[in-house]
Amino acid sequence: MITFTIEDRDGTRQALEIPEGINLSLMEVLKASDYNILATCGGMALCATCHVQVLEGLEALPPAQDTELDMLDTLPNADSDSRLACQIRVNESLEGAIFAIRGEDQ
């Protein structure tokens, strides 16, 4: 199991336990867990509506690629700990991480 924590827009935190080896992005896991995120482009790094802030565990994640950085630049509220949830694969690198949902709601 991979365990990480999600902080919703109102500050409430919840731990998510995800089996290893599932081929999903963090955005897909958030949607499946009924978090309110738009994800307009369905995970193509084209809309930036799946913005998350990595409160803990940023260094362990694979670095953002150019397409992700391009999209993050369109967000006025992005910071150096910002990522697109659709570009983060759910695997061991997420263990113990804390993500705050920052994207627009539906």
Place this chain on the structure above:
Amino acid sequence: MITTDICIIGAGPVGLFAVFEAGLLKMRCHLIDALPQVGGQLSEIYPQKPIYDIPGYPEVKAQTLVDNLMDQIAPFKPGFTLGERVEALEKQDDGSYVITTNEGTAVQCQVVVIAGGLGCFEPRKPEITNLEQFEGKGVAYMVKNPELFRDRRVVLAGGGDSALDWTIFLADIAQEVTLIHRSDSFRGAPDSAEKVVELARQGRIKLLLQSNITSIHGNGHLKEVSVTAKDKSVQILAADHLIPLFGLTPKLGPIADWGLHIDKSAISVNTVDYSTNVERIYAIGDINTYPGKLKLILCGFHEAALMCQSAFHYVYPNQKLSFKYTTVNGVPTF
């Protein structure tokens, strides 16, 4: 006032194809879109992406599909009002509607078709507490008329192509141009980025990297912008104009207030003809919802065809509609 048979709100693929289906039944259409160009999500979000699930096209680029739809509907000579957002809708005594936009354009029609997709694309706004207070009083999210900035002090924010392009353009017009960007590298076109860096080196513009606008001040009109750098140092810039350029994001907008049944930001419809709970108003494409709804272009096209068969009765109340394939007569126009 513009008069037409069907007023279509939204010139995305589904709104465009509705013109074709309406045209076959000799109904005229006028389309209104908040974006300056037609094509909806296809042109705004993914113009260069290939689409694989349009029948008859093993692969087609989103923008090519939009261009082809425009060719397909050209014979029906639809009217367009682009760059204006539909704000209000008012029922007339004879059952028709008058639709008005934020710029005051009015369209009278027998039938309203909402093909608004995910809603209006609106500018992404930075989180500055009193930003909206200064909208139209120094703060603008697009450059409509560059002459407005002649000999003024302009601050731009953003790191994409439009922020770079307008910085370069306004460098020749404005008295002072400052570009503020949160990162230390630009993701826009490399030659535009180079030009901006060169302009800064020559002292023709001011470039503040790894910085964010944290507050704005003024008295009736914008006067100052405070910028906080990554090292937490703050500087105050005198500014007549602030132009945040962070792209667009869809918002349901005014449609939410029209008394239509809305379920999770989508309009509930009857799948017999995609009519809403209000007579003479239909909703097709991504904006509608019903059991089994799929947000696909193909499904929106189907909905457009059925909608037109039903709308015909309002446009031609005394005529009986008999269904004909286009293969019978070709594409008869007006």
